[in-house]
Amino acid sequence: MVSFEHANAGSIKEAVRLLGQQDRTPVAIAGGQDLMTMLKDELVRPGLVVNLKTVPGLTEITYDERKGLSIGALATLTDVEEHPVVRAKYPALAQAAAAVGTPQIRNMGTVGGNLCQRPQCWYFRGDFPCLRRGGDYCSAAVGQNKYHCILGGDPCYIVHPSDLAVPLRAYGASVEIVGPKGKRTVSLDDFFLLPSQDVRRENVLEPGEVVTWVRVPPSDGAKAAFVKFTERGAWDFAVVSVAAVLRKEAGNGKVAGGRIVLGGVAPVPWLAGKANAALTGVEPTDEVLERVADLALEGASPLEHNAYKVPLAKTLVKRALQQALAS
Ligand SMILES: Cc1cc2nc3c(=O)[nH]c(=O)nc-3n(C[C@H](O)[C@H](O)[C@H](O)COP(=O)(O)OP(=O)(O)OC[C@H]3O[C@@H](n4cnc5c(N)ncnc54)[C@H](O)[C@@H]3O)c2cc1C
Incomplete structure (x- = not known):
């Protein structure tokens, strides 16, 4: 070192x-x-x-009926997992925090650090050509790419490693950032960067900037769930994960609106835009969930060793929706 x-x-x-x-x-x-x-x-x-x-002052988690949830960037993953309001009103977030690594990792790891952690790609971490480290090409594009992305990859095929980012994006969260030019608030829809936007960075943070708070809008009785598939039972990053946050129309069985976000499939927590539109204003029958799962993976372009992620992700989309609806 x-x-x-x-x-x-x-x-x-x-x-x-x-x-x-x-x-x-x-x-x-x-x-x-x-x-x-x-x-x-x-x-x-x-x-x-x-x-x-x-x-x-940045370890606090507070809730206001009008403004929603505020999480200090230095709150630990355990703080999030165990917070009674998070568990009651933002269950997908509590489930994601509980799914991170081991108790020791959750006791030490912070919310800000979880969102800003660097990719786990073995070519980025190892001694290989890597675009993200200034190299000429992405070794994952032609090498061992079992765990790499199937959506949004070109020209670098990392997946975003953060479990928390997936439900936070589904709940419509923003981050408050402080830096040399002052304070700004950025929606998680705009915080993460695709490799086509900037292959050297995973987010919009400029030199000297830090995340100070995560703000999550009121959940308004949303039904939500987070599901994560790993190869090992403990301390493993997601092969695929899905967060689904849904609102039902009053008086009938229809979905008023929802946001499905996938982890482990793209260099950013992936918002399934068309799938979300297909859920709105309809009854969530099995056929609808099937169609929504297909739309969530529309445009997927697997590499040589990761085509298995497409059916896995479709299954997890349906499972997350079923769990959210039953919650
Ligand atoms: C064995 C193991 C298993 C793991 N499994 C999982 C898993 O299943 N799911 C998962 O999501 N994560 C997993 N992780 C990752 C771990 O959860 C994260 O690395 C951790 O949450 C990062 O938090 P930290 O506070 O330790 O960050 P640090 O290591 O301190 O920082 C991480 C990065 O973020 C930057 N940073 C930290 N705080 C801020 C801030 N407030 N503003 C701007 N930049 C900041 C740092 O400069 C650094 O680049 C695992 C890690 C290990 C070691």
Whole structure:
């Protein structure tokens, strides 16, 4: 590991100031679950590591009937999983937090870190040509791509690793960001970047910017579920995951609207736009769910070793919808 200086930020202002010192190639650390690996593998070589966990006030989770849920970027995954309001009003989010890694990882990992963690692609993490690390081509496009993406990939085929991002996007969440130019709020619909937008970054954060809060609109009695398929029972990233958040029309069995988001299939948490439209204003019969699942995977373009993800994802879309409707 390269030598670096370490600074405990006493406030967001100080964190932003330190992270803005670009000549020191600074990086932020929260729970360190991902950053420590990145440091050990020398995928980042910072001169300065800025500790965010010493910033007070960002571990809170609060709820307001009108404004919805606010989650501080330094709240842990365990805090989210165990929070009574999250469990009662945002069950898909609690389920996703509970599905991350192991209890130790959830006790240390933070919400901000989970959303901003880097991809797990073995070509990105290893000593291989990789577009994301400035190389000439994506090794996954032609190599071992069993776990890579089937949607939105070209020219780099990572999948986004965050479990929390999937239900948060389905609930219509935004992130509050503070940086050298001040504060801004960005919807998760716009936060994550496809490789075709920028192959070197997974999100819109500029140098010196940090996520401070996640804001989730009121759930208004939405029915929701998160399902995740992994190869191993514990501490594994999603092969495919799905979050479904639905609202039913009052007085009849129809769906008023919904958002289905898929994880493990794309470089961003993937919003199934056409599938969501097909759910609106109809009764969610088996045939409708079948059609919605087909639409959710429309345009999928598997690589040599990951065509299995298409039927798996369709099954999980139906399962997430059935669980949400039964909730
Ligand atoms: C064995 C193992 C299994 C795992 N399984 C899963 C899983 O199943 N699902 C899943 O979702 N994750 C999984 N993870 C990943 C883990 O959950 C995340 O790495 C963790 O949540 C990151 O949080 P952290 O606070 O430790 O982030 P850190 O490691 O401290 O930071 C991660 C990255 O985010 C940046 N960052 C941190 N906080 C902020 C902020 N507030 N604003 C801007 N940038 C920030 C850092 O600079 C760094 O680049 C696993 C990790 C391990 C080691």
